[in-house]
Amino acid sequence: MANSEQVEILQRGVGAWNEWRKRNSQVKPDLRGFTCKGPCLNGFPPISVVAGTPATVTLRNVDLVEADLSGAKLIGADLAGADLSGAILPNANLSGSNLTGAYLRGAYLARANLSQASLAGADLGVQWLRTDSGGPYLRWTDLGGADVSRAGLQGANLAKANLARADLHDAHLEGALLVGTNLKGANLSGCWIYGISAWDLKLEGAIQSNLVITPENDPVIQVDNLEVAQFIYLLLNNHKIRQVLDSIRFKVVLILGRFTRERKSVLDAIRDELRMRNYLPVLFDFDKPATQTTVETIKTLALMSRFVIADLTDPKSILQELEAIVPSSPSVVVQPLLLASEEEPGMLDSLRKFPWFLNIHRYTSRAELLEEFGKVIAPAEARSREWTRKVNEIAEKSSSLAGR
Secondary structure (H helix, E strand, O other): OOOHHHHHHHHOOHHHHHHHHHHOOOOOOEOOOOEOOOOOOOOOOOOOOOOOOOOOOOOOOOEOOOOEOOOOEOOOOEOOOOEOOOOEOOOOEOOOOEOOOOEOOOOEOOOOEOOOOEOOOOEOOOEOOOOOOOOOEOOOOEOOOOEOOOOEOOOOEOOOOEOOOOEOOOOEOOOOEEEOOEOOOOEOOOOEOOOOEEEOOEOOOOEOOOEEOOOOOOOOOEEOOHHHHHHHHHHHHOHHHHHHHHHHHHHEEEEEEOOOHHHHHHHHHHHHHHHHOOOEEEEEEOOOOOOHHHHHHHHHHHHOOOEEEEEOOOOOOHHHHHHHHHHHOOOOOEEEEEEOOOOOOOOOHHHHOOOOEOOOEEEOOHHHHHHOHHHHHHHHHHHHHHHHHHHHHHHHHHHHHHOO
């Protein structure tokens, strides 16, 4: 537990405490288990200290250099401008506290809870032993503009944290959880990011150069994009992932069409037939409103596919989506289908001029379509093989020229 004499001095106020620290600079305060609730951010009542009677002090600008605050409960405490350099804070609870402009260089924060705390403008070179079971809990924490450069944030939970404009250069983020984290305008150059979990990040204006994706003792491999870093590492170190990507490139077939009851039955039949032929069918629903995200998703799926089957019967927005994809994607072979009783939809002339948009295959019924399915996809297969051959020839020529 905390040293009762030191707690009593702190109860007198920050002025008295800081004066005592000056006269006793060799003493490292023992404030283990110290508990308070601060009035600054969340309307908590005045501080109450476990080892003494309630006090009305805040902890603004308090000198807690190298203080042992293990297991301290500083929920909502007002620690703005406090000096916690080298402080020992494992398992401490600082959730909701105000640490604006605080100094935490060298602070030991293993498993500390700083969720929803404000660390805007703080100097946060936090650290802890690599053998510890977890880093600090920083979910929803405001670290906007904070100096976190070279900080040891291994295993930290930074989900939904605000790190906008923060300086994280050369920080250790190995194993950190970054889900929905705001990193707009942050400096991430030189960060160590092996083992991170990065999803739905806000990275506008962020500096992402020289990100290290390998463990510290391995040969250094660097990339310049946080969100693709985990993918790059998997490509380099997992042969199964590479096999999966090869399977995607050669086996995926994208199916586009309407999801009305009648049309869906045809699309499902096409999907089943493709499965029987050892393809990996991907079915996309065009009944939902078209958006820019829709176009981007379709284009990504199309570029991953061996070819595309597009049923133009009752097309709705399919043609508009194809208009956005076909002209700029010669590798995307499209085999259009159309029920024989239907008239050709408009806007086809602008697509027909591209060789990778194949002739329409008309069918009278689902049964007939499946019976002739081999002939239906044969042109798409031929075009796909031709494209692959040309790409390989170009690659071989480039390799030959590079070897000279």
